[in-house]
Amino acid sequence: MHEIRAQRLARAGSAADAWQNSLESAQRFANRMALASPGYRGLLSRRGVGLPITAESWRDLPLLTKDDFRRDAESWYGAPAVQQNVIWTFTSGSTGEPFKFPVTQEASEAESAAQELNLMAVGWRRHMGRATLKVEPKPPTGLLKLGYALVGRHEIGFTAADFRMEHVPAMVDRLRRERISYLRGYSSSIHLFAQEVLRRGLECKIPLVTTLGEGLSQRQAQDVERAFGATVYRDYGGSEAMHIGFECGAQNGYHVDLARFYVEILREDGVATEPGETGNIIVTAFRNDAMPLVRYRIGDLGSWAVDRAPCPCGNHFPRFAEVLGRSSDLVITPAGRVVNTPLLVVVFEYAQEHIVQFKVIQESVDRFLVLWVARHDRAAEHVPGLQQQLAVAFGGGVSFEWQQVAEISSERSGKRRIFVPLGSAVGATHS
Numbered sequence: 080m081h082e083i084r085a086q087r088l089a090r091a092g093s094a095a096d097a098w099q100n101s102l103e104s105a106q107r108f109a110n111r112m113a114l115a116s117p118g119y120r121g122l123l124s125r126r127g128v129g130l131p132i133t134a135e136s137w138r139d140l141p142l143l144t145k146d147d148f149r150r151d152a153e154s155w156y157g158a159p160a161v162q163q164n165v166i167w168t169f170t171s172g173s174t175g176e177p178f179k180f181p182v183t184q185e186a187s188e189a190e191s192a193a194q195e196l197n198l199m200a201v202g203w204r205r206h207m208g209r210a211t212l213k214v215e216p217k218p219p220t221g222l223l224k225l226g227y228a229l230v231g232r233h234e235i236g237f238t239a240a241d242f243r244m245e246h247v248p249a250m251v252d253r254l255r256r257e258r259i260s261y262l263r264g265y266s267s268s269i270h271l272f273a274q275e276v277l278r279r280g281l282e283c284k285i286p287l288v289t290t291l292g293e294g295l296s297q298r299q300a301q302d303v304e305r306a307f308g309a310t311v312y313r314d315y316g317g318s319e320a321m322h323i324g325f326e327c328g329a330q331n332g333y334h335v336d337l338a339r340f341y342v343e344i345l346r347e348d349g350v351a352t353e354p355g356e357t358g359n360i361i362v363t364a365f366r367n368d369a370m371p372l373v374r375y376r377i378g379d380l381g382s383w384a385v386d387r388a389p390c391p392c393g394n395h396f397p398r399f400a401e402v403l404g405r406s407s408d409l410v411i412t413p414a415g416r417v418v419n420t421p422l423l424v425v426v427f428e429y430a431q432e433h434i435v436q437f438k439v440i441q442e443s444v445d446r447f448l449v450l451w452v453a454r455h456d457r458a459a460e461h462v463p464g465l466q467q468q469l470a471v472a473f474g475g476g477v478s479f480e481w482q483q484v485a486e487i488s489s490e491r492s493g494k495r496r497i498f499v500p501l502g503s504a505v506g507a508t509h510s
Contacts, residue, residue, distance in 0.1 A: 082188055082189055082192040083192045083195060083196060086189075086192050086193060086196055086338045087196060089337065089396075090196070090334075090393070090395060090396055091393060091394075091395065092395060093395060094387075094395045094396065094397060097337045097338075097395065097396055098337065098397070100337070101337040101338075101340070101341045101342075101365075102134065102137070102341055104341065104365045105137075105341035105363040105365050106132055106133065106134065106137060107365070108363065108365035108368075108373065109137075109140065109363070109371070109373045111157075111368060112157060112368075112371035112373060113130055113132065113371075115157040115158050115368070115371075116154070116156065116157055116370075116371045117154045117155075118147075118148075118150075118151060118155035118156075118371070119371040119373070121154070122141060122147070123140070123141075126139075126141050128140060128141075140373060141374065142345075142349075142361060142374050142376045143371075143372070143373065143374060143375045143376065144376050144378075145178055145378075148178065148370075149178060149435070152179070155370060155371060156181060156369060156370060157368045157369050157371065158368070159181070159183045159368055159369040160181040160369040160370065164183070164184070165181040165183055165184075165369045166182045166183075166184070166187055167180070167181055168180050168181075168182060168318055178431060179431060180318065180319060180370060181367075181369035181370055182369060182370075183366075183367055183368055185366060185367075185368075186339075186364070186366045186367035186368075186369070189366045190321050190322060190339070193336050193338065193339060194321075194322050197314070197325040197327075197334075198261075198289070200325075200327045200328060200392055200394065201287065201289075201310070201312050201326070201327060201328050202286070202287055202310075202328070203261055203287055207260045207287070208234075208235075208257055208258050208259040208260050208261065209234040209235075209259065209261045209262075209263070210234060210235045210236065210237070210254060210257075210259045210261070210262050210263075211234055211235075211236040211237070211262075211263055211264055212236070212237050212262060212263070212264035212265075212268050212269055212272055235253065235254075235257060244275055244411070244415070247272065247275045247276065247279065248279065248281060250272070251276065251281045251282075251283045254283060254285065255282075255283065259285060260285060260286055260287060261285070261286075261287045261289075262285045262287070262288045262289075262307065262309075263288070263289045263290070263291065265290070265291065265292045265293055265419070265420075266290040266291070266292065266293040266294060266295040266299065266313075267293055267409050267419050267420070268409075268417075268419065269288060269290050269295075269303055269311075270295070270299045270302060270303060271409060272306075273302050273303040273305075273306035273307065274302060274306070276306040277302065277305060283306065283307055284307065284308045284309075285307040285308070285309050286307075286308065286309055286310070287309060287310065287312075288303055288304075288307055288309040288310070288311040288312070289311070289312045289313070289314055290303075290311060290312075290313055290314065291314040291316070293420065294402075294403075295311070295313055312325070312326040312327075312330070313325075313326050313333070314326075315333050315379075315399070315402045317377055317378075319362075319372060319375065319377065320340060320362050320364045320375075320377065322336060323335060323336060323342065323360075323362060323377075324336070324398075324402065327392040327394055328392055329390055329391050329392050331384070331386070331390065331398065332384045332386075332398030332399055332400050332401075333398060333399040333402060334390070334392075334394045334397075334398055335396055335397050335398065335399060336396065337396050337397070338396075339364065339365070339366045340362050340363060340364055340365070341362075341363040341365060342360065342361065342362055342363075343360075343361040343374070344356075344358040344360055344381055344382065344383060345359050346359075347359070352382065352383065353383075354382070354384060354385045354387070354400075355382055355383070355384075355385040355400065356382055356383075357380050357381065357382045357403065358380065358381070358382070359376055359379075359380060360376075360377050360379045360381045360402070361374050361375065361376055361377070362374075362375050362377050363375065379402055379403060380402075380403040381399045381400075381401060381402040381403065382399065382400045382401055383397065383398070383399065383400060384397070384398040384400040385400065386398075409498075409500070410441060410500045410501070412445075412473045412474050412476065412477055413444065413445055413474075413475075413476035413477065414473065414474025414476050414477075415474065416472065416473055418473055418498075419498065420497060420498045422472055423437075423439055423472075423497055424497075425472075426465065426472050427465065430461060430465055432454065433453070433454050433455065433457075433461045434451050434452065434453065434458060435452040435453065435454045436450075436451065436452040436486070436487045437449065437450065437451045437452070437487070437497060438450040438451075438487050438496070438497050438498070438499065439497060439498050439499070440499045441499065441500045441501040442501070443501065444501065445476055445477045445478065446477065446478050446479075446480070447473075447477060447478070447479050447480070448479075448480050448482060449469075449479055449481045449482065450482050450483075450484050450487055451481065451482070451483055451484070452483070452484060452485065452486060459483070462481055466479055466481070
C-alpha cells in the first residue's frame with residue numbers, strides 16, 4: 080500500500096517536479112549501476128564517460144540496445160541478479176530476439192502498483208471478475224502459481240493449446256457464467272475474439288477491456304467495443320519495462336510513468352524531439368537494480384503530446400500522443416490453430432541461447448519460411464527440436480523451410496517484425 084500511495088502522490092504532483100525527480104532518480108540509478116555492473120562500467124570507460132554521472136553528463140551516456148546486453152550477459156547484472164534474488168523473465172521475443180532478463184522484487188512490486196493505479200483510473204475495482212485472453216500456449220503450472228501469488232487473486236485464462244473458432248461460444252458462456260467484467264490480452268487476440276463474437280451474433284457484455292503487447296488500430300478498437308459493449312484502453316510497454324504508458328479515461332494519449340522511468344524521445348542524431356515530432360523512445364528503468372537499463376532504446380517510435388494542459392483524470396505525468404510499436408498479424412492454419420506473434424514468442428524464447436534473431440514468413444496456406452540467425456557454431460543442432468515445437472503449435476498440415484541468414488532487417492520503428500502472413504509485404508526483407 081505504501082508503494083501505491085507514493086505513486087498516487089507523484090501522479091497528482093506538478094509535471095515539472097515529476098520530470099526533475101525522474102531525472103534525478105535516473106542519474107542516481109546510473110551511478111549505482113556503474114559501480115555494480117562490470118559490463119556497464121566497462122562500456123562507460125570505453126566511451127570516455129567519467130563518474131559520477133550528473134545532469135550535465137547525462138546526454139553523454141551511450142544509448143543501449145538488446146545487442147549490448149546479449150554480449151557477455153552476466154557481466155551486466157547488478158548485485159540482486161548475482162545473488163539470485165530476482166525473478167527471471169524472457170523478454171523481447173516479440174521482435175525475434177529472445178532475451179533473458181532479471182527483475183528485482185522491488186521493481187516487480189512497483190510495477191504491480193502502477194498497473195493497479197492505471198486500471199483504477201479507468202474504472203477497474205478489485206472485486207471485478209478478470210479474464211486474460213492471450214491465445215498462446217499455457218504456461219507451466221509453477222509460473223501460474225507464481226502469477227496468482229503476485230496478483231493476489233485468481234483469474235480465468237484462455238490459451239491457444241486447443242483453441243478453435245468453434246470454441247468461442249463456450250468461451251462466451253464461461254465469461255458470462257463467471258460474471259467477468261474485465262478482459263485483458265494481446266491486441267490481436269482480443270480483436271480476433273471480438274470479430275467472432277460479432278460474426279456469430281453472441282451476447283458478451285464486458286464493460287472494461289485493456290490491450291497490451293501490440294498496436295490496436297481505431298477500427299479494431301471499434302470492433303472490440305461493439306462486441307463487448309466495452310470501452311477499450313491501450314497499455315504501452317515491453318517485458319523489460321512494463322506499463323511505461325497507459326490510456327486514462329480521457330483517452331487523450333498515454334500517461335508516461337515517471338515514478339518508475341525516465342523517458343526521452345530522440346531524433347536519430349540524439350537531439351530531443353519537439354512535441355508532436357516522432358522519434359526513438361529511450362527508457363531508463365530506475366527501479367530495477369538487477370540490470371542497468373540506462374538510456375535503453377526499446378525499439379519503438381513515439382511522440383510527445385502537443386497539448387500540455389493538465390489531464391482531467393488528475394494524472395499530471397506527461398503524455399505520449401502516439402506510439403508506433405510492432406503490429407501483430409495472425410493466421411488460421413489448416414488444422415484450425417491460431418498462429419500469431421505471441422505464439423511464436425513462446426516457441427522461440429527458450430532457444431535464446433542458440434538463436435539470436437528469427438522471422439517466420441508465410442509463403443502459402445500450408446508453407447512457412449523460417450529465417451534465423453545463429454548465436455554459435457552448433458546452433459543448427461537445435462533446429463530439429465524447434466521444428467517439432469512449431470509443428471505442434473501449428474497443429475500439423477504445414478511444412479517449414481529453415482534458412483540461416485547473417486542478419487534480419489528491422490522496420491522503420493526499429494523493431495524486427497517476426498511474423499509475416501501471406502500477402503503481407505512489410506518486413507519480409509532480410510540480409
